[in-house]
Amino acid sequence: MATGTRPPRPRQLTGVHDTSRAAIAARHLRTDRWWLAPATTAAGLLAFIVYSTWRAFANADYYAAPYVSPFYSPCLAENCVPMKGGPNWEIFGSWWGLSPALLILIFPLGFRLTCYYYRKAYYRGFWASPPACAVAEPHGSYTGETRFPLILQNAHRYFFYLALPVAGILTYDTVLTFRDSTYAWGHMGLGTLIFLVNIVLIWAYTLSCHSCRHVIGGRLRHFSKHPVRYRLWGWVGRLNARHMQLAWASLISVALCDFYVYLLASGAITDPRIF
Amino acid sequence: MTTYDARFRIWRGDADGGELRDFTVEVHDGEVVLDIVHRLQATQAADLAVRWNCKAGKCGSCSAEINGRPRLMCMTRMSTFSREETITVTPLRAFPVVRDLVTDVSFNYAKAREVPAFVPPQGLAPGEYRMQQVDVDRSQEFRKCIECFLCQDTCHVVRDHEENKAAFAGPRFLMRVAELDMHPLDAAEAEGLDRKRTAQEDHGLGYCNITKCCTEVCPEGIKITDNALIPLKERAVDRKYDPLVWLGSKISRRRD
Numbered sequence: 001m002a003t004g005t006r007p008p009r010p011r012q013l014t015g016v017h018d019t020s021r022a023a024i025a026a027r028h029l030r031t032d033r034w035w036l037a038p039a040t041t042a043a044g045l046l047a048f049i050v051y052s053t054w055r056a057f058a059n060a061d062y063y064a065a066p067y068v069s070p071f072y073s074p075c076l077a078e079n080c081v082p083m084k085g086g087p088n089w090e091i092f093g094s095w096w097g098l099s100p101a102l103l104i105l106i107f108p109l110g111f112r113l114t115c116y117y118y119r120k121a122y123y124r125g126f127w128a129s130p131p132a133c134a135v136a137e138p139h140g141s142y143t144g145e146t147r148f149p150l151i152l153q154n155a156h157r158y159f160f161y162l163a164l165p166v167a168g169i170l171t172y173d174t175v176l177t178f179r180d181s182t183y184a185w186g187h188m189g190l191g192t193l194i195f196l197v198n199i200v201l202i203w204a205y206t207l208s209c210h211s212c213r214h215v216i217g218g219r220l221r222h223f224s225k226h227p228v229r230y231r232l233w234g235w236v237g238r239l240n241a242r243h244m245q246l247a248w249a250s251l252i253s254v255a256l257c258d259f260y261v262y263l264l265a266s267g268a269i270t271d272p273r274i275f
Numbered sequence: 276m277t278t279y280d281a282r283f284r285i286w287r288g289d290a291d292g293g294e295l296r297d298f299t300v301e302v303h304d305g306e307v308v309l310d311i312v313h314r315l316q317a318t319q320a321a322d323l324a325v326r327w328n329c330k331a332g333k334c335g336s337c338s339a340e341i342n343g344r345p346r347l348m349c350m351t352r353m354s355t356f357s358r359e360e361t362i363t364v365t366p367l368r369a370f371p372v373v374r375d376l377v378t379d380v381s382f383n384y385a386k387a388r389e390v391p392a393f394v395p396p397q398g399l400a401p402g403e404y405r406m407q408q409v410d411v412d413r414s415q416e417f418r419k420c421i422e423c424f425l426c427q428d429t430c431h432v433v434r435d436h437e438e439n440k441a442a443f444a445g446p447r448f449l450m451r452v453a454e455l456d457m458h459p460l461d462a463a464e465a466e467g468l469d470r471k472r473t474a475q476e477d478h479g480l481g482y483c484n485i486t487k488c489c490t491e492v493c494p495e496g497i498k499i500t501d502n503a504l505i506p507l508k509e510r511a512v513d514r515k516y517d518p519l520v521w522l523g524s525k526i527s528r529r530r531d
Contacts, residue, residue, distance in 0.1 A: 015435035020371035022378075023292045029343030029363050116505050120486045130431040133488035134343055134368070142436045146481035154516040157509070210501070214509035222459055224407035240501065 016136050027136040034132035042125035045118075048251055052105070055258055059099035064264035064271070066179040067191045070198065071258045074169050076103045084183050085176060087169055104166070111163040114156035116210045117247045157211035167199075167206050174199045180273065189271040194260050198253040205250040208239035276304050279358050283311065286365040287323070289374045295363065302353050308364065309337050309348035312376070324375035332494055335423030339376050340365045345425040345492045369427065369434040382433075382440055383424050386448045389478070391470075393455055394463040410459040417454040417503060419495045420447065426489035426499060432482045443479035446489035450503040452478055456510060471510040480504075480511055 013019055016027065028034075055062075055071050062069040063081045072080070074087035077096035082088060092103060112118050123129050130137045145153050174195045180187040206212070217233025220226055239246070263269045281302045284295045300315055309327055316323050328334040330349045337348040342356075342363050356362055370378040395401070427445040428434065444452070455461050456470040463470055474480045485508075489499040497503075513520045 014437050016368045018437045020290060020437075021368055022286055022366045022372040023288060024286065024295070024365060024368065029340065029365065031342045031360070031363075032344075116485050119484065123484050123486050129484065130435065130486060130488065133429050133491050134340065134345055134434070137431055137435050139435075142432060142439065142482070144432060144482035144484050146479075150484075151481065154508075154512045157512060157517065210505045211509060214506060218506050218509065219513060221410070221457060222407075223409040223412075230409060 014140075028132075028134055030132070030135060034135055038125045038128070038131050041121045044248070045122060045125060048255060051255055051259075055262070056101040056105055057099050059101070061262045061265035062101070062258075064261055065181045066176050066183060067195065067261045067264060067271075068173050068176075069258040069261040070170055070173070070202075070254050071101045071105060073173050074104060075100045085179075087173060107159065107162045107166050111156075111159040111206075111209075112247070112251075114153050114159055115247065116156070117244045119153060121247075156209075157215065160206070160209050160211040160215075163206050163209075167202050170202055171199055181271075186275075188274040190274070191260055191264070191271050192274070194253075194257055198250070198257040201246065201250040201253045204239060205243070205246040207236060208243045208246050210240060210243070212236055213240050278303050281311065281353065281356075281358065282361040283315070284361055284363045285312070285315070285320075285323070285376070287320075287375050288372070290372055293372070293375075295365070297361075306353050307349055308339075308341055308346075308351040308353065308362070311353065312348060312364065324373070324377045326377050333421055335421035338367055338423045338425050338428065340368060340428075345429045347423060347425070347494050350494055367424070367428040369429070370424075380424050380427075383422070383427055383445070383447065386444045387451070389444065390448055390451050390455070391463065391468055391473075393458065393461055394466050394468065396460050396462040397465070399460070404460055406459050413457050413502065414454045416497055417450050419497055420450065421495060422447065423494060425492040425494065429488040429492045430483075431486070431488065432479075432484075439479070439482060443482045446483070446499050446504060449474060449478055449480055449483065449507060450497070450499055452480075453503040453507040453510075456507065469514065471507075471514040474507050475511045475515065480507060483508070 052071065062072040063083055065084065068083055068086050074089050076089055077092045077100040078090045078094040079096065080088055080100050096103065124131060128137050129139060129142065145151055177192040177195045178188060179185050213233065213236045216236050217223065217226065217229040220229060223230040264271055279302055280299050283298045283300055285298060287293055287296050298315055298319060300311055300319070302311060309330060312323070312325050327337040327349065332347055332350040338345065339348050341348065341351050345367065364376065366372050366376045367378045370380050370382060373379050424447065427447050430446055432443050433440050433445060452470055452474045455463065483504055485500055485505060487500045493499055
């Protein structure tokens, strides 16, 4: 039998290198800095992950009267620092020995992890699926959000429902910042302003959520029969158009808020009082 | 009027193979990439295959990839490039190539046929349909689509995975499902067709990971991801993953 006369069978090619498509060897022909956006996104998210992991496990320096770090509010274990009038709800009792932040952070983490904007951000930034538009991804196969675990992204609206009481509690914490370190009401410090900015951004991010937009009115077929929900849907829609900016702004503000409390609690700075 | 010579690399070939070929071609003020391709046909490459029609960004024929980005050639101004750079033009890389800049986009027509059409409401004859503007605003955004298929081309689900073409309709046709599901008079549900459920089960909505490339390349500026795909995903959740909505629909039976 003659051998060596038949050309070797080509490797199974797929995607932009599929044999039916234009024969172009390059994975992409983009000439702009397409890698900058996913790289910046990944770096930003990574910085927050490192910072929040350190702070969540630190279990220290999270309360400096009258400020409580948003990472530790509400404090659900008995090992929390007593906070006068603050969010000490010891529903987990004394058996919880780890940082109490871990009990509460699961909710905002789940909300942001399943958020439609953050999904885009980490699919592009971390998983390169795709790294950028018209830049071939490095994966041999792709099933998207059709299977476990990514099918769980469909639970986003439940995390939205859970994010509402968390934002409510952070609002309560912000109200508590109108006290001084002796718990007397009617005072403001620099921390109060930081907490105010943070809570506005937290609410704006939470209410601009795509699931909120759907629940408020997007699921309706006849807006004309529901004028109030239609108007609310319009408002949420305007916020929703800024969802990415609000996601980043609130992520940064919540970290800054926590860092400010850390600086106060560790004694690095004192809170400048306004009145 | 100023004139200069621009450097182009244009893919020439067919299904059996091809390559990027270099051309130097004259450019005048106010021209778009399609003008330059036409000048090439007139002066240097008479057999260069290119599909085009309106030259006004409304027919969706001249889709190609310019410097690696899916775009309409007629809507890409030469003034957006520096005079020094070499401009690369290739056919759409998600579809089978026919020749030069022309691809076989029949995948999209096959997918269009898979979406069940508008179901007319019972008891209303054509001409008797009455709808409020607020009820059709959302759908009208999707009707701006010119079917250039740039969104289909850039979507990594099929661009990078040929095997997904059987299961995934692509952004353009998921948007069509959303448009019909939001249509105030569509009677599909009364006829037993649940578009929310079929969006996921028949048209592959779950493959979409909302990375927004479809929105980025849409020449009509349609917010495909935010206004069609994500709302459709939320509607699928209503049907398949949210027991509260299911319970509510069983109790109230109210039509929204």
